[in-house]
Amino acid sequence: MNLANRITIARIFLVPVVILFLLLRYQFWAVTINNQTTTGSEMIAALVFIVAAASDGLDGYIARKRRLITRFGTFLDPLADKLLVSAVLISLVEMQRLPAWIAILIISREFAVTGLRLIAAAEGIVLAASRIAKWKTFTQIVAMVALMLNNFPVSYVGFPFADLMMYVMVVLTVWSGVDYFVKNKQIMDVTS
Template identity: 80%
Template sequence: MNLANRITLARIFLVPVVVFTLLVRFNFWTVTINHRTTTGSEMIAALVFIIAATTDGLDGYIARKRKLVTNFGKFLDPLADKLLISAVLISLVEMQRLSAWVAILIISREFAVTGLRLVAAAEGIVIAASRLAKWKTATQVVAMVALIINNFPFSVIGFPFDTLAVYAMVIMTLASGVDYFVKNKHVIQMDA
């Protein structure tokens, strides 16, 4: 197994670590500001999530730069992304920091685009990640980190950064999903 695929696999192994640190409360450090509490375990979860999310770009960069692109990697990378994002979204719903409809919308978009890619792959067409999709991923990571740490440090000044980040995440998720289907409508028409 090459280095890029090992990094992708590491991202999958970090998923339960992120979920565990999110859902199991450790009281070694707690700060409450404006009725919002952030724990040490949430800060650790945010850090692990950021590390895992960062590996998404790293594995692709290494695979392309070192010419290590494999079919296994093409399969594993999007799977790792979906597992990480879905697990954190579901955990945030469980923590009552995210509305279920937001998680459902984002996870549905991920599955829809994956389905489109599978149909395209069956036709021998590769659908690469668009620039808009990369921005979508960035807004998802920012919003989820803000939710994980319960809007800290913005809660100090009462600024609803987490709420604004969720709105941006929803807008970017919808926009990138529509973009994929509009730009690749020929794939759907070919299969019909």
């Protein structure tokens, strides 16, 4: 197993670690600002999530740079991403920091685009991530971290950064999903 695939597998193993710290909400250390509390375990969860999310770019870079692209890695990498994002979104719903409809919308988009990619792969077509999809991913990470931290440290100035990023995340998620299907509608025509 090559290094890129090991990093991807490590990302999968970080998913339960993120969720454990996020839902544990152990207050060995906590910050309360404007009646919003962020616990130490939530901060650890956010840090582990950032490391896991950053590993996505790292494993892809290593695979391309060292020419280590494998079918196993091509299958596992997007699966690891979906597991991480879905687990955190569902946890944020459980914590009442994210409306369920947003989590459902984002997870549905991820499955729909994955399905499109699978259809394309069966036809021998590789769908590269578009610029808007990369912005969507970045925005998702920023929004989820802000929600995990309950808007800390921006809550010091009273600006609802987490809420703003949550809606930006929704807009870019929908936009990038529509963009994938519009730009690749010929794939759907081929399979009908």
